[in-house]
Amino acid sequence: MPNKKILIVDDDPDVLQGMHVRLKANQYDICLAVDTFSGVAEARRSAPDLILLDLGLPAGGGFLVMERLKMIPSLAIIPVIVVSARDGLGNQKRAFDAGAKAFLQKPVDDNQLLAVIRQALGEPATAKKPTLHDQGAV
Amino acid sequence: MTRPPQASSNLSVYLSHELRNALACIHQFGNILVDGLAGELSGEQREYVSIMLENASKIRSVLDSALDGVPGTPEECANKIKNVSKLET
Numbered sequence: 640m641p642n643k644k645i646l647i648v649d650d651d652p653d654v655l656q657g658m659h660v661r662l663k664a665n666q667y668d669i670c671l672a673v674d675t676f677s678g679v680a681e682a683r684r685s686a687p688d689l690i691l692l693d694l695g696l697p698a699g700g701g702f703l704v705m706e707r708l709k710m711i712p713s714l715a716i717i718p719v720i721v722v723s724a725r726d727g728l729g730n731q732k733r734a735f736d737a738g739a740k741a742f743l744q745k746p747v748d749d750n751q752l753l754a755v756i757r758q759a760l761g762e763p764a765t766a767k768k769p770t771l772h773d774q775g776a777v
Numbered sequence: 778m779t780r781p782p783q784a785s786s787n788l789s790v791y792l793s794h795e796l797r798n799a800l801a802c803i804h805q806f807g808n809i810l811v812d813g814l815a816g817e818l819s820g821e822q823r824e825y826v827s828i829m830l831e832n833a834s835k836i837r838s839v840l841d842s843a844l845d846g847v848p849g850t851p852e853e854c855a856n857k858i859k860n861v862s863k864l865e866t
Contacts, residue, residue, distance in 0.1 A: 695794065
C-alpha cells in the first residue's frame with residue numbers, strides 16, 4: 640500500500656524541517672509549501688491526502704488557503720489540520736467554520752499530532768513509540 | 778508611560794506567537810533527537826536533551842498561563858509570569 644501524502648504549509652523553515660523528519664519517520668510522503676500561493680499550487684500539483692496548515696502565512700494566510708481549496712472540488716475534500724502559534728480563542732472556531740478537521744496550537748506534542756493525522760486519514764491508531772512526553776518528563 | 782490597550786494586546790499576541798513558533802522547533806528537534814531519528818544518543822546526551830525539553834515545557838507553561846487570552850498590559854503580563862515562575866520553582 641502506498642504511503643499517504645501530507646502537504647505541510649508553514650512559512651518557518653525550521654518547523655517545516657522538523658515536521659518533515661517526524662512524519663517521514665512515520666511512513667508518510669511529504670510535500671512542502673511556504674506561503675499562501677504555493678500552498679494552493681502545491682495542493683493542486685501533488686493532490687495530498689491531508690494538509691497541515693499554518694495560519695500566519697505570507698500573501699494571504701491559512702484562512703485564504705482554505706477558502707481557495709473549497710473553491711476547487713477535487714481539493715475541497717482534502718482534510719485540513721490547522722497547526723498554528725496563534726491563540727485558540729477566536730481562531731479555533733474560525734478554522735472549524737472554514738472546514739478544518741482539527742486545530743492544534745504550537746508547540747504540538749508529536750504523539751498528539753500523529754494521532755490527529757491518523758484519525759483524519761481514517762487510519763487505525765497504532766502502537767506508538769514512547770517519548771519523553773509520555774514519561775511525564777516534559 | 779503606559780501603552781494603549783490595543784498596543785498591549787497586540788504585544789502579548791505577538792510575543793505568544795513568536796515564542797510558540799520557537800518553542801515548537803525546540804520541541805520538534807529535541808524529540809527527534811530523543812527518539813533516535815537522527816541517530817542514537819548516548820545516555821549522557823539523552824539526559825542533556827531531556828533537560829532542555831523539560832525547560833522548554835516550563836516556558837510553555839508560562840506562556841499558557843501568562844500570555845494567551847490575556848488582553849492585559851505588559852505590566853500585567855510580567856506579573857503573571859512572575860507568579861507562574863514562583864509556582865514552577
